[in-house]
Amino acid sequence: MPPPAPISRTFRARCSRVPLLGWLSGALAAVVLERFVGTPLALAVGLPKIPALFGIDIMLKKPLLIPNAVLYTVLIYLLPIAAVALSTAFLTNRLAGGLMKLPVAVPVAVHLGLLYAALHFWADVSDYRSLVLKLTMIAIMLTLSLNVINGYMGEFSCSHPGFMALGAYCASVVTVGLFVDGNYFGIALLPGETGPFLFPIDLVAGGLLAAFGALFVAIPSFRTRGDYLAIISLAFLFIVKSLIENFEFVRGPRGMSGQPDLAGLPTVFSWAVLCVWSINNFVRSTVGKAMNAVRDNEMAAEAMTVDTRRTKIVAFLFAAFWAGVAGGLFAHVLRYVNPGTFGIQNLAEVLAMVYFGGLNSVYGSIVGAVSISLLGEALRPLEIFKWIIIPLLLILVMIYRPTGLIAFKDLEVATLLRPKQGPDGER
Amino acid sequence: MPILEVRNMSHDFGGLRAVQNYSLDLEPGQIRGLIGPNGAGKTTIFNLLTGIYVPTEGEVMLNGTRINGLPAHRIASMGISRTFQNLLLWRHMTVLEHVKMARYSKIRYGLAGAFFGTPKRKREEAEIAERSYGLLEMMGIRHLADQVVLNLPYGAQRRVEMARALATEPRILLLDEPTAGMNPEELVQIMEIVRKVHKDFGLAILLIEHRLKVVMELCHKIQTVNFGELIAEGTPEEIQNDPKVIDAYLGKENVG
Ligand SMILES: Nc1ncnc2c1ncn2[C@@H]1O[C@H](COP(=O)(O)OP(=O)(O)OP(=O)(O)O)[C@@H](O)[C@H]1O
Ligand SMILES: [Mg+2]
Numbered sequence: 029m030p031p032p033a034p035i036s037r038t039f040r041a042r043c044s045r046v047p048l049l050g051w052l053s054g055a056l057a058a059v060v061l062e063r064f065v066g067t068p069l070a071l072a073v074g075l076p077k078i079p080a081l082f083g084i085d086i087m088l089k090k091p092l093l094i095p096n097a098v099l100y101t102v103l104i105y106l107l108p109i110a111a112v113a114l115s116t117a118f119l120t121n122r123l124a125g126g127l128m129k130l131p132v133a134v135p136v137a138v139h140l141g142l143l144y145a146a147l148h149f150w151a152d153v154s155d156y157r158s159l160v161l162k163l164t165m166i167a168i169m170l171t172l173s174l175n176v177i178n179g180y181m182g183e184f185s186c187s188h189p190g191f192m193a194l195g196a197y198c199a200s201v202v203t204v205g206l207f208v209d210g211n212y213f214g215i216a217l218l219p220g221e222t223g224p225f226l227f228p229i230d231l232v233a234g235g236l237l238a239a240f241g242a243l244f245v246a247i248p249s250f251r252t253r254g255d256y257l258a259i260i261s262l263a264f265l266f267i268v269k270s271l272i273e274n275f276e277f278v279r280g281p282r283g284m285s286g287q288p289d290l291a292g293l294p295t296v297f298s299w300a301v302l303c304v305w306s307i308n309n310f311v312r313s314t315v316g317k318a319m320n321a322v323r324d325n326e327m328a329a330e331a332m333t334v335d336t337r338r339t340k341i342v343a344f345l346f347a348a349f350w351a352g353v354a355g356g357l358f359a360h361v362l363r364y365v366n367p368g369t370f371g372i373q374n375l376a377e378v379l380a381m382v383y384f385g386g387l388n389s390v391y392g393s394i395v396g397a398v399s400i401s402l403l404g405e406a407l408r409p410l411e412i413f414k415w416i417i418i419p420l421l422l423i424l425v426m427i428y429r430p431t432g433l434i435a436f437k438d439l440e441v442a443t444l445l446r447p448k449q450g451p452d453g454e455r
Numbered sequence: 456m457p458i459l460e461v462r463n464m465s466h467d468f469g470g471l472r473a474v475q476n477y478s479l480d481l482e483p484g485q486i487r488g489l490i491g492p493n494g495a496g497k498t499t500i501f502n503l504l505t506g507i508y509v510p511t512e513g514e515v516m517l518n519g520t521r522i523n524g525l526p527a528h529r530i531a532s533m534g535i536s537r538t539f540q541n542l543l544l545w546r547h548m549t550v551l552e553h554v555k556m557a558r559y560s561k562i563r564y565g566l567a568g569a570f571f572g573t574p575k576r577k578r579e580e581a582e583i584a585e586r587s588y589g590l591l592e593m594m595g596i597r598h599l600a601d602q603v604v605l606n607l608p609y610g611a612q613r614r615v616e617m618a619r620a621l622a623t624e625p626r627i628l629l630l631d632e633p634t635a636g637m638n639p640e641e642l643v644q645i646m647e648i649v650r651k652v653h654k655d656f657g658l659a660i661l662l663i664e665h666r667l668k669v670v671m672e673l674c675h676k677i678q679t680v681n682f683g684e685l686i687a688e689g690t691p692e693e694i695q696n697d698p699k700v701i702d703a704y705l706g707k708e709n710v711g
Binding site for chain 2: 306309310313314315316317318320321323324325327328329330331332333334335336337342346388436
């Protein structure tokens with residue numbers, strides 16, 4: 029094989045010297061650019077409007093437009109991002125170096141601010157983008173929390189949509205009852221303005237209800253694991269689903285609608301960040317690593333003073349809590365829920381995200397959730413084929429990387445944010 | 456007063472009586488050997504002492520407190536630690552993580568620290584890491600701290616188990632065939648380590664060992680079991696000359 033062209037090598041070497049700060053700045057520049065010249069550019073390259081999801085949504089509907097969509101994506105995203113990231117590398121490295129000398133909260137806030145700004149501008153282009161983005165962030169929360177049980181602790185739990193449903197319904201009952209006329213109390217008890225203040229409490233309540241539900245799976249897990257636990261957790265999912273279907277208080281199979289519009293992009297983003305942050309904290313602590321010890325050898329864990337029951341309870345309840353919060357957000361993003369949403373298909377999707385992205389890894393869950401969400405959106409026009417293509421992809425990953433794309437990798441914030449090149453040119 | 460006292464302990468696996476009327480008085484700081492042919496019930500005795508199985512009959516007293524029936528992790532945090540005959544390591548975890556994990560019961564930062572990364576947690580985790588490095592240093596495997604245990608050679612894995620067992624701050628250490636599968640050079644090193652931890656930590660040690668040379672050199676007193684029953688107990692010389700032991704054990708195995 030011929031050696032790679034030197035140009036691509038130097039390009040890659042230069043890319044590797046760009047810190048995360050640089051990439052985020054590039055992304056921000058690109059989406060701002062799109063805001064201003066996106067529509068004319070789209071028309072110029074022969075597209076009817078700005079492609080909603082990097083062109084992947086167009087490719088299936090109108091294959092003839094594929095080159096145009098690719099061209100658009102290159103012009104509006106890849107080129108500006110690369111140009112800005114590479115040209116400012118010196119600056120962003122200095123800046124990142126300076127930030128890292130401050131308490132870790134400061135650089136984290138700066139990076140998150142940039143990320144949020146980029147997402148905000150990107151989502152501002154259309155309601156569809158905004159919806160997909162919110163659902164993707166919710167998918168990240170679900171995937172990561174399921175990874176806690178299935179990856180970090182190595183149980184096979186199928187009850188996640190059940191936890192999500194508990195959170196979704198609990199949160200919905202509260203907001204619909206309190207803020208919407210003509211429901212449980214006849215009139216709205218509280219003015220709509222108090223909504224944003226009560227909403228966090230409401231979500232936490234949903235999360236706690238889900239955590240309580242998780243006891244019914246956690247306690248059997250003391251005595252059994254593997255297939256039996258999978259069946260127990262699946263039973264739990266069906267019980268929750270049929271309870272909701274038969275419970276007129278929450279409108280049974282018709283579902284609940286009319287949730288107030290409380291889950292804007294900033295809200296969902298903040299909760300997703302909080303979720304990733306707390307789960308990442310947990311799985312890197314020795315208390316959280318006890319889950320790995322339980323997974324890899326329970327007897328050795330007990331002999332080394334690890335309270336394995338406590339570890340299991342905490343893992344299940346913590347994961348279910350976040351699934352519940354994600355469910356609450358989900359209900360308020362769609363402003364409608366019905367029990368059918370929380371079934372086997374939803375379970376399959378979250379499981380696919382976990383196993384595709386990678387077990388025991390925060391990076392993996394984020395990658396898995398984002399890629400399967402986007403892929404799912406892209407394949408939406410194909411309906412059934414979606415459920416052929418995604419499983420096929422999953423099978424391929426399982427063959428070549430049995431634990432998923434990015435498995436068993438700790439997310440260290442300091443490593444992620446640090447400058448990639450010192451002032452004197454050393455890495 | 457003995458630190459560990461076992462009275463007439465028996466254990467059945469279904470119909471099989473694996474341990475029968477076993478008794479032990481382990482004095483603080485004593486090294487005690489436990490020998491016997493394959494399948495004699497030695498490992499089962501360890502599993503009973505550490506709470507992995509609950510004895511069918513009899514009682515186990517640690518410092519005068521009855522501990523049989525307590526969950527294994529409680530017994531471990533009360534001061535009985537062990538290694539396993541067939542290396543039970545956590546395959547996806549690094550060497551350092553193994554040793555840190557054994558501090559689980561000593562962690563004070565709680566769930567708040569685990570979820571929110573409080574300063575208290577940072578301090579405690581740093582302390583634990585430092586201690587753990589100390590133990591790894593002592594075992595001569597500090598340079599392997601960030602390796603996943605699965606990739607390590609057998610001898611190093613045994614040392615990880617030892618370091619991990621010591622990290623629980625035991626007063627009694629149960630070693631289940633620590634030299635199994637080792638070459639003579641490694642064997643000498645392990646014996647040195649056992650002597651050193653005995654001296655430095657003032658531990659009482661109960662040692663299961665097939666190589667009589669090791670037991671005779673290390674132990675103050677030796678027990679012999681056969682078919683789950685104690686058949687002899689005494690100093691190394693007494694054991695070596697006991698006809699019952701010779702019959703059950705020495706006669707069939709290579710000495711040394
Ligand atoms: N979990 C178990 N269930 C049923 N029988 C068991 C169990 N564990 C051990 N046994 C049986 O109990 C007896 C004692 O086993 P144990 O492992 O304690 O022997 P040992 O003295 O450690 O032998 P070795 O020198 O081979 O390690 C054996 O007959 C064994 O088959
Ligand atoms: Mg044995």
